[in-house]
Amino acid sequence: MRKGFDILFPLLLGAVLLALWEWIVAARQIPPYVLPAPSAILQAFLDNFSSLMASMLATLRVTVEAFAAALIAGVATAILFSQSRLAERALYPYAVILQVTPVVAIAPLILIWVGFERINTALVLIAALVAFFPILSNTALGLKSADFNLMDLMRLYGASRWQILWRLQLPTALPYLLGACRIAGGLALIGAVVAEFVAGSGTATGLAWRIIEAGNRLQIATMFAALALLALLGVAIFAALSGLEYFLLRRWHESALKRPL
Amino acid sequence: MSLVTLANVGKRFAGGTEALSGLDFEVGDGEFVALLGPSGCGKSTALRLIAGLIAPDTGEIRWSGPRPEMGFVFQEPTLMPWAGALANARLPLDLKHVPRGEADERTAAALERMGLKGFDSAYPRELSGGMKMRVSIARALAAKPKLLLMDEPFAALDEITRSALNDDLLALAREDSITVIFVTHSVMESAYLSDRVLVMSPRPGRVTAEIALPPGPRDRLSAAFADTQRRVSSALAA
Numbered sequence: 001m002r003k004g005f006d007i008l009f010p011l012l013l014g015a016v017l018l019a020l021w022e023w024i025v026a027a028r029q030i031p032p033y034v035l036p037a038p039s040a041i042l043q044a045f046l047d048n049f050s051s052l053m054a055s056m057l058a059t060l061r062v063t064v065e066a067f068a069a070a071l072i073a074g075v076a077t078a079i080l081f082s083q084s085r086l087a088e089r090a091l092y093p094y095a096v097i098l099q100v101t102p103v104v105a106i107a108p109l110i111l112i113w114v115g116f117e118r119i120n121t122a123l124v125l126i127a128a129l130v131a132f133f134p135i136l137s138n139t140a141l142g143l144k145s146a147d148f149n150l151m152d153l154m155r156l157y158g159a160s161r162w163q164i165l166w167r168l169q170l171p172t173a174l175p176y177l178l179g180a181c182r183i184a185g186g187l188a189l190i191g192a193v194v195a196e197f198v199a200g201s202g203t204a205t206g207l208a209w210r211i212i213e214a215g216n217r218l219q220i221a222t223m224f225a226a227l228a229l230l231a232l233l234g235v236a237i238f239a240a241l242s243g244l245e246y247f248l249l250r251r252w253h254e255s256a257l258k259r260p261l
Numbered sequence: 262m263s264l265v266t267l268a269n270v271g272k273r274f275a276g277g278t279e280a281l282s283g284l285d286f287e288v289g290d291g292e293f294v295a296l297l298g299p300s301g302c303g304k305s306t307a308l309r310l311i312a313g314l315i316a317p318d319t320g321e322i323r324w325s326g327p328r329p330e331m332g333f334v335f336q337e338p339t340l341m342p343w344a345g346a347l348a349n350a351r352l353p354l355d356l357k358h359v360p361r362g363e364a365d366e367r368t369a370a371a372l373e374r375m376g377l378k379g380f381d382s383a384y385p386r387e388l389s390g391g392m393k394m395r396v397s398i399a400r401a402l403a404a405k406p407k408l409l410l411m412d413e414p415f416a417a418l419d420e421i422t423r424s425a426l427n428d429d430l431l432a433l434a435r436e437d438s439i440t441v442i443f444v445t446h447s448v449m450e451s452a453y454l455s456d457r458v459l460v461m462s463p464r465p466g467r468v469t470a471e472i473a474l475p476p477g478p479r480d481r482l483s484a485a486f487a488d489t490q491r492r493v494s495s496a497l498a499a
Contacts, residue, residue: 147339149335149337149339150339152309152312152314152333153335153339153352154352154356155314156313156314156331156333157352157353157356157404158356158357159356167341167352167355167356168341171341171343174343251343251384252343252384252385252386253342253343254386257386
């Protein structure tokens with residue numbers, strides 16, 4: 001029952017707001033280049049369906065590749081940090097600098113270095129840069145959070161540092177990593193959009209580029225359609241990663257368990 | 262015959278506080294020794310020294326022969342929340358690369374001895390406090406230890422569960438002739454379980470009294486047991 005309402009009420013609210021929007025645009029005769037009605041946006045979406053889908057796939061591909069790259073690099077760096085205090089001390093400040101420097105400011109440089117002829121690599125790199133830090137910092141925190149007594153116990157039984165990493169530290173870090181993935185998934189999408197914006201028209205083919213292009217031609221309805229698709233994509237990524245988190249933690253972690261009372 | 266001897270052992274914490282100083286005692290092969298004292302008297306530190314997890318600053322720990330196979334049981338069950346009871350108890354064998362089939366067999370036997378037959382795949386959070394402690398003991402037993410180090414293992418359990426575990430532990434230690442060093446702050450527990458009680462006092466931790474107890478089995482309700490408890494209590498108060 002509760003669950004039904006959780007879905008029903010937001011949908012209902014959305015429908016009411018859309019109806020209101022439609023009515024205001026019609027009643028006040030707002031021109032479509034200022035604010036198109038929802039019906040016009042839907043029409044634009046249907047008119048450009050195949051090209052919008054192709055754009056969405058392009059953005060999704062960049063996002064997924066960037067996320068995967070950030071995941072591998074983030075976890076690998078966190079493991080390096082957990083194994084070597086020296087590496088952590090030396091590298092961590094640079095990771096922070098990378099994080100706090102706005103990616104929009106680095107993006108043009110990366111585009112020039114990687115080259116417009118390899119635009120896809122450049123986009124993935126920029127988006128991965130945005131998603132990298134939360135994965136690194138959360139995984140590093142998780143690897144450090146292993147139970148001291150279990151650590152002692154493993155040492156007592158002669159465990160190697162790799163056994164401790166594999167059997168204790170990585171499982172301890174898993175909930176932290178999965179939490180970071182949910183954030184990083186969204187950030188990878190934002191990074192992909194920023195990268196497409198910076199790359200500009202004529203090179204990228206994703207949704208962000210569609211938004212710029214439609215804006216240049218004052219096709220505001222198409223802009224809205226692309227924007228809606230981007231939002232949907234973000235929600236889908238978040239839901240997929242939340243589902244993965246639940247699936248992996250459902251048997252043992254507090255976060256995934258329902259209390260019987 | 263003594264299994265391990267602590268000779269004039271001293272240990273300072275990083276902050277400079279003396280945790281142990283001039284700690285002298287020996288534990289015989291097959292003996293059940295209780296280390297009894299208030300919190301902060303260095304009982305746990307002594308146990309960690311014997312386990313080889315930390316090294317003494319002064320003095321030495323001597324073994325008669327090679328260091329024996331050891332098991333360690335903490336106050337908390339210290340189980341891996343992501344693994345079932347069998348996988349948890351199998352940990353020492355996994356770390357030693359014992360083949361999976363043999364490891365499973367030995368671990369299942371250890372769980373069964375601790376009264377946990379049928380709970381192989383239960384996750385720690387599905388188990389009660391007492392059952393978690395049983396898994397923890399089964400894990401120590403699976404490695405077939407010669408020496409079992411226990412750090413207030415039952416302190417967090419209720420009285421009834423604790424009594425049952427005390428009896429089971431005694432039976433197991435006798436059956437396998439395991440040497441046990443048992444840290445506790447309970448007079449009753451030390452008097453019930455051990456062959457010998459070493460009373461420790463804090464700042465710095467050292468042994469202040471040693472009480473050899475009459476051989477068991479003991480009856481918690483008997484006058485003789487009440488007398489034993491009185492003797493241990495008065496040594497603790499002195």
